[in-house]
Amino acid sequence: xxxxxxxxxxxxxxxxxxxxxxxxxxxxxxxxxxxxxxxxxxxxxxxxxxxxxxxxxxxxxxxxxxxxxxxxxxxxxxxxxxxxxxxxxxxxxxxxxxxxxxxxxxxxxxxxxxxxxxxxxxxxxxxxxxxxxxxxxxxxxxxxxxxxxxxxxxxxxxxxxxxxxxxxxxxxxxxxxxxxxxxxxxxxxxxxxxxxxxxxxxxxxxxxxxxxxxxxxxxxxxxxxxxxxxxxxxxxxxxxxxxxxxxxxxxxxxxxxxxxxxxxxxxxxxxxxxxxxxxxxxxxxxxxxxxxxxxxxxxxxxxxxxxxxxxxxxxxxxxxxxxxxxxxxxxxxxxxxxxxxxxxxxxxxxxxxxxxxxxxxxxxxxxxxxxxxxxxxxxxxxxxxxxxxxxxxxxxxxxxxxxxxxxxxxxxxxxxxxxxxxxxxxxxxxxxxxxxxxxxxxxxxxxxxxxxxxxxxxxxxxxxxxx
Amino acid sequence: xxxxxxxxxxxxxxxxxxxxxxxxxxxxxxxxxxxxxxxxxxxxxxxxxxxxxxxxxxxxxxxxxxxxxxxxxxxxxxxxxxxxxxxxxxxxxxxxxxxxxxxxxxxxxxxxxxxxxxxxxxxxxxxxxxxxxxxxxxxxxxxxxxxxxxxxxxxxxxxxxxxxxxxxxxxxxxxxxxxxxxxxxxxxxxxxxxxxxxxxxxxxxxxxxxxxxxxxxxxxxxxxxxxxxxxxxxxxx
Ligand SMILES: Nc1ncnc2c1ncn2[C@@H]1O[C@H](COP(=O)(O)OP(=O)(O)O)[C@@H](O)[C@H]1O
Ligand SMILES: [Mg+2]
Numbered sequence: 001x002x003x004x005x006x007x008x009x010x011x012x013x014x015x016x017x018x019x020x021x022x023x024x025x026x027x028x029x030x031x032x033x034x035x036x037x038x039x040x041x042x043x044x045x046x047x048x049x050x051x052x053x054x055x056x057x058x059x060x061x062x063x064x065x066x067x068x069x070x071x072x073x074x075x076x077x078x079x080x081x082x083x084x085x086x087x088x089x090x091x092x093x094x095x096x097x098x099x100x101x102x103x104x105x106x107x108x109x110x111x112x113x114x115x116x117x118x119x120x121x122x123x124x125x126x127x128x129x130x131x132x133x134x135x136x137x138x139x140x141x142x143x144x145x146x147x148x149x150x151x152x153x154x155x156x157x158x159x160x161x162x163x164x165x166x167x168x169x170x171x172x173x174x175x176x177x178x179x180x181x182x183x184x185x186x187x188x189x190x191x192x193x194x195x196x197x198x199x200x201x202x203x204x205x206x207x208x209x210x211x212x213x214x215x216x217x218x219x220x221x222x223x224x225x226x227x228x229x230x231x232x233x234x235x236x237x238x239x240x241x242x243x244x245x246x247x248x249x250x251x252x253x254x255x256x257x258x259x260x261x262x263x264x265x266x267x268x269x270x271x272x273x274x275x276x277x278x279x280x281x282x283x284x285x286x287x288x289x290x291x292x293x294x295x296x297x298x299x300x301x302x303x304x305x306x307x308x309x310x311x312x313x314x315x316x317x318x319x320x321x322x323x324x325x326x327x328x329x330x331x332x333x334x335x336x337x338x339x340x341x342x343x344x345x346x347x348x349x350x351x352x353x354x355x356x357x358x359x360x361x362x363x364x365x366x367x368x369x370x371x372x373x374x375x376x377x378x379x380x381x382x383x384x385x386x387x388x389x390x391x392x393x394x395x396x397x398x399x400x401x402x403x404x405x406x407x408x409x410x411x412x413x414x415x416x417x418x419x420x421x422x423x424x425x426x427x428x429x430x431x432x433x434x435x436x437x438x439x440x441x442x443x444x445x446x447x448x449x450x451x452x453x454x455x456x457x458x459x460x461x462x463x464x465x466x467x
Numbered sequence: 468x469x470x471x472x473x474x475x476x477x478x479x480x481x482x483x484x485x486x487x488x489x490x491x492x493x494x495x496x497x498x499x500x501x502x503x504x505x506x507x508x509x510x511x512x513x514x515x516x517x518x519x520x521x522x523x524x525x526x527x528x529x530x531x532x533x534x535x536x537x538x539x540x541x542x543x544x545x546x547x548x549x550x551x552x553x554x555x556x557x558x559x560x561x562x563x564x565x566x567x568x569x570x571x572x573x574x575x576x577x578x579x580x581x582x583x584x585x586x587x588x589x590x591x592x593x594x595x596x597x598x599x600x601x602x603x604x605x606x607x608x609x610x611x612x613x614x615x616x617x618x619x620x621x622x623x624x625x626x627x628x629x630x631x632x633x634x635x636x637x638x639x640x641x642x643x644x645x646x647x648x649x650x651x652x653x654x655x656x657x658x659x660x661x662x663x664x665x666x667x668x669x670x671x672x673x674x675x676x677x678x679x680x681x682x683x684x685x686x687x688x689x690x691x692x693x694x695x696x697x698x699x700x701x702x703x704x
Binding site: 461 | 552560
C-alpha cells in the first residue's frame with residue numbers, strides 16, 4: 001500500500017470537505033496569480049516605456065537631474081560627443097548598447113501668435129532616428145503604444161508637440177487633434193455661419209476666403225522663446241509637423257520635441273554645442289549593473305576632470321520605483337490574506353480529519369506505526385491536497401488569464417491620457433508561478449504540521465478509547 | 468521462558484481531582500503457546516491490563532517483561548518497532564482501516580515489516596484462506612459483516628506471525644453464534660501458529676474454551692486456573 005495512494009483514498013473519503021478545501025486553495029491561488037500577473041504586466045510595461053524613452057542609463061552633468069533640468073546652459077556637457085565615441089569604442093559597453101544618443105533638454109515659451117496663444121513648454125532636442133530606434137526596444141514582448149516620432153526625416157525647423165500643447169496653442173484643426181475644442185476666436189466666423197449668426201454675409205464670405213487662401217502650413221508655425229547660454233533671449237521659428245499623444249497627461253501638456261541641432265542653435269547659437277544627457281539603451285535590463293560599473297569607470301578614467309554622473313532608469317523615472325513598491329505591498333497584502341485563509345482552511349480540514357480518525361490512529365500506533373509515521377500520513381494528505389490545489393489553481397489561473405488577455409478590456413491608468421489593454425502576464429512570469437506554487441505548498445505544510453503533530457502525539461490508549 | 472511476565476504492577480488513572488486505582492499488585496506469568504482468558508466483570512481492569520501487556524501503555528509501578536525484554540526503558544519508537552515485531556492486536560470494534568480492502572488491511576503490518584511484495588501477496592492470500600475469506604479480499608470493511616470484519620482483523624493480527632496475540636473482548640460486538648465461531652477460529656489459529664493468545668471476556672462461554680483463566684476483580688488477580696498442561700494439550704492434538 002503506497003503512502004500517496006493511501007493519502008488519496010483518505011482524501012476521497014470525505015469528498016465534500018476535500019473539495020471545499022481545494023476550492024479555497026484554487027480561488028486563492030488564482031487570485032494571487034492573476035494579481036501577480038497584472039502587476040508584472042504593469043511593471044514590465046512601465047519599464048518598457050521608460051527604457052524606450054529615456055534608455056537604461058544616462059550620463060549627465062552632476063546635479064543636473066536634481067537641480068538643473070531647466071537650465072541647460074549651467075549643466076551642459078561640452079564633451080558629449082567624445083563620451084558617445086568612448087562608449088561606442090569600449091569593448092565591454094559597445095556590445096551591450098543598442099543606442100547611444102545625446103539629448104538637450106530646454107525650457108521655454110512656445111507661442112502661436114496668429115492665434116494669440118502661448119504656453120511654457122519643455123523641449124527635447126534629440127536625434128530622431130536614434131530615438132525611434134530606441135522605441136523598438138521590447139524585451140518583454142509587451143504591446144507597445146509608442147509611436148515613432150514624426151521628426152525623423154523632417155525639415156530642420158520641424159517639431160512634434162504633445163496633443164495638450166497643440167490644444168493650448170490652438171493648433172487642433174491643423175494637426176487633426178481629436179477631442180479638441182477650437183477656441184471661439186479662431187472658429188467664430190464658421191460657427192457663426194452655422195448657427196445663423198447675425199453677422200453680415202459679406203464679412204463671413206471674406207473670412208472664409210482668407211482661410212482658404214492661407215497655406216495649410218501657416219497654421220502650424222509657432223515661435224519658441226528661450227534663454228541662450230549667455231542669458232539673452234532667443235527666438236526660433238518652428239513648424240509643428242505633428243501632435244502626438246505622449247501618454248502621461250502632465251507630459252503631453254508641455255512636451256515639445258525638436259532636432260538636436262535646432263535646440264543647440266537656440267541655446268548656444270554659434271558657440272560650441274552641448275548636450276544635457278547621453279542616453280544609453282542596453283539590450284537587456286539585466287545588463288544594467290555591469291554596464292553601469294563599466295561606464296562609471298570609463299568616465300572616471302577618460303573624463304576625469306568632468307563632474308559627471310551615471311543615472312539609471314529607475315532613478316530617472318521615480319514613478320517606476322514607486323509603482324513597484326506600491327504593487328509589491330499590495331501583492332504582499334493580498335498574498336498574506338489569502339495565505340492566512342488557506343492556512344486556516346487546511347488546518348481546519350486536517351484537524352477535523354485527525355479528530356475523526358482518532359481510533360484509526362490508535363490502531364495504527366498499536367500495530368507498530370511510529371509517531372513519525374502517523375505524522376507522515378497526515379502530512380502526505382495535506383501535501384497531496386496542496387499539490388492538487390496548486391495544479392488546479394494554476395490551470396484555472398492560466399485559463400482566466402487567457403480569457404482576460406483576449407477580452408479586449410481596457411482602462412486608463414491614473415495620470416495617463418489614453419487607455420491601456422488590461423493584460424495579465426501569468427504564463428510568462430516564471431518567478432511568480434514558481435513562487436506562488438511553492439508558497440501554497442509551504443502554507444499547506446505549515447497548516448498541516450500542527451494537526452499532524454497532534455495526531456502523532458496522541459496517547460495510544462486514549463486514542464483507542466475515543467468513540 | 469514466559470511470553471509475558473508482570474511483576475507487582477500498579478496503574479492509577481487521574482481524573483481531575485480523584486485518582487482511580489485500576490490495577491494494584493498484579494504479578495502473573497502467561498504460559499507460552501496457550502489460550503489465556505482474562506475474566507472479570509466490567510470495570511475490573513481487564514483492558515488496562517491488556518494495554519500494559521500490549522506495550523501501548525506504561526504502568527505506574529512494577530515491571531512488564533514481554534518476549535524476555537523489559538519494556539520500561541524503551542523509547543517510543545523502539546516500543547513501536549517492538550510491537551510491530553512481537554505483538555498482534557484484535558479489537559472489540561475490529562478497527563480496520565476503512566479505505567483499505569480486506570487484502571490491504573492484512574497486508575499493512577507486512578508493509579510495515581518491509582516484506583517484499585511477492586512474499587506479502589502469498590502470505591495475505593494464505594491468511595485470507597485461513598480465516599475463510601479467500602473470496603472477499605477485494606472488499607472494503609464497509610462491505611463486510613461484523614463477523615467477517617473480525618476475521619480480517621484476526622488475519623491482520625497474525626500477519627507477521629507474532630508469538631503474542633492480544634484481543635480485548637473480541638466478541639462483545641458480535642452475536643453469540645458469530646462470537647462462538649470467532650472464538651473457535653482463534654482457538655484453531657492459536658494452535659496452528661503455536662502463539663500465546665491473551666484475551667479478555669466476561670462471557671462464560673468464552674472462558675470454557677480457554678487453557679488458562681485469570682480471574683480479575685477490582686484491579687487485582689483473584690485467581691488463576693490452569694485447565695490444561697500446555698505440553699499435554701499439544702501432545703494430544
Ligand atoms: N482513561 C481512564 N480514566 C479514568 N479511569 C479509567 C480510565 N480507563 C479505565 N478507567 C477506570 O479503571 C478501571 C478499570 O477499567 P478497565 O481496565 O477499562 O476495566 P474493564 O476493561 O475490565 O472493563 C475502571 O474503574 C475504569 O472506570
Ligand atoms: Mg474493557
